[in-house]
Amino acid sequence: MTGSTGGRITGWGAHLPEKVITNEDLAQTLDTNHDWIVERTGIHRRHIGGSTSEMSIHAGQQALDSAGVTGDDIDLVIVATTTPDQLMPGTSAAVQAELAIAGGACDMQAVCSGFSYGLVAANGLLATGLERILVIGADALGERVDWDDRSSAILFGDGAGAVVIERSDTPTLLGFDLGADGSLRHIGYADHGGFITMDGKEVFRAAVRAVTSSANKAMANAGVTIADIDWFVPHQANIRIIESIAGRLGLPMEQAIVTIAETANNSAATIPIALDTAVRDGRIAPGDLLLLGGFGFGMTWASAVLRWDPR
Numbered sequence: 001m002t003g004s005t006g007g008r009i010t011g012w013g014a015h016l017p018e019k020v021i022t023n024e025d026l027a028q029t030l031d032t033n034h035d036w037i038v039e040r041t042g043i044h045r046r047h048i049g050g051s052t053s054e055m056s057i058h059a060g061q062q063a064l065d066s067a068g069v070t071g072d073d074i075d076l077v078i079v080a081t082t083t084p085d086q087l088m089p090g091t092s093a094a095v096q097a098e099l100a101i102a103g104g105a106c107d108m109q110a111v112c113s114g115f116s117y118g119l120v121a122a123n124g125l126l127a128t129g130l131e132r133i134l135v136i137g138a139d140a141l142g143e144r145v146d147w148d149d150r151s152s153a154i155l156f157g158d159g160a161g162a163v164v165i166e167r168s169d170t171p172t173l174l175g176f177d178l179g180a181d182g183s184l185r186h187i188g189y190a191d192h193g194g195f196i197t198m199d200g201k202e203v204f205r206a207a208v209r210a211v212t213s214s215a216n217k218a219m220a221n222a223g224v225t226i227a228d229i230d231w232f233v234p235h236q237a238n239i240r241i242i243e244s245i246a247g248r249l250g251l252p253m254e255q256a257i258v259t260i261a262e263t264a265n266n267s268a269a270t271i272p273i274a275l276d277t278a279v280r281d282g283r284i285a286p287g288d289l290l291l292l293g294g295f296g297f298g299m300t301w302a303s304a305v306l307r308w309d310p311r
C-alpha cells in the first residue's frame with residue numbers, strides 16, 4: 001500500500017511527564033545495572049506518570065501554538081495510542097474537548113507505528129477535502145509494565161508528541177509504506193488489564209527486517225535513495241535496533257535522530273518527540289528530506305518520506 005498526497009506539517013509539540021526513573025532507580029529493586037541497560041538498549045532514563053489524555057493535550061496545545069492556530073481551525077484530531085485512558089470513549093474525545101477542537105475526533109491503534117499510520121491517514125483525508133488535522137502519538141506504557149520484570153521494565157516510558165498538518169498544493173509526503181503481519185501477534189502483546197509480554201529477541205529481529213524493507217519501499221515509492229535522505233527519524237525502541245537498520249540502509253548514524261536515552265520507548269510518541277526535538281534544536285531545517293520509520297507489536301510497521309517544509 002503506497003502513494004503520495006498533499007499535506008504539510010506546520011506545527012509540532014512534545015511532552016514528557018516530570019517524574020523520571022533512572023537506570024540506577026531500577027537497579028535498586030531489579031537484578032540489573034546502568035551499564036547493562038545503556039549498552040544493550042541506549043536508555044538512561046524514562047519519564048513516567050501522565051495519563052494519555054493529559055500528555056496528548058500538552059503536546060497538542062504546543063503543536064497548535066507552533067502552527068499559529070487554535071482548536072477552532074482543526075477539522076479532525078487523531079490520537080494514536082495503545083494506552084487509551086478508558087476502554088471507551090476514545091482518548092481523542094478528551095483532547096477534542098480540552099483543546100476546543102471544532103472538528104471530529106478518533107483514536108488510532110497500531111501500537112508503536114500508530115503515529116506514522118495517523119500521519120499517512122491524515123494526508124489522505126486532507127486530499128479528500130479537510131483543511132487541517134492534529135495528529136498526536138501518545139502512550140503511557142508505565143501502566144502496562146510489570147516493574148518487577150527486568151526484561152521489560154527497563155525499556156518503556158510515557159510521553160506524547162503532536163503535529164498539525166495542513167492541506168497544501170505542494171505535496172510533502174513524497175512516499176510511504178504501511179504494513180502488518182498479524183501472524184506475529186504472539187511476540188509482543190498485553191491482555192486487558194495485563195502487562196506487556198514479549199519475546200525481546202524475536203521482536204528485535206523482526207523489527208530490523210520489517211523497518212529496513214519498509215523504508216526501502218517508501219524511498220522507492222518517493223523516487224529517492226538513501227543518499228537523498230538528510231535525517232532518519234526512527235521509532236526509539238533500542239539503540240541497537242536503530243543502528244542495525246541504519247547500517248542495512250547504508251545511512252550514517254550521525255543522520256539518525258536518537259532520543260532514546262531520555263525517553264526510552266514511549267510507543268506512538270517516539271517519532272513525533274524525536275521530530276520535535278530535532279526541529280527545535282535546529283538539526284532538521286526547511287528543505288530537508290526525512291525518512292520516518294517504525295514498527296510496533298502486531299506486528300505493524302510504517303515508513304514515510306517527507307520534505308520538511310513548514311513555511
Ligand code: UT7
Nearest residue numbers: 031032033036040112150151154200201203204237238296
Ligand atoms: O516497540 C517494541 C518494543 N519491544 C522491543 O523493541 C524489544 C526489542 N528487544 C530488545 O530490545 C532486546 O532484545 C532486550 C533489550 C529486551 C534484551 O536484550 P538482548 O541483548 O536481546 O539480551 P538477552 O535477552 O539475550 O539477554 C542477555 C543476557 C541474559 O543473561 P545470560 O543468559 O547471557 O546469562 C539475560 O538474562 O542479559 C540478561 N539480562 C539482563 N541483565 C541485566 C536480560 N535482561 C537484563 C537486564 N539487566 N535488564
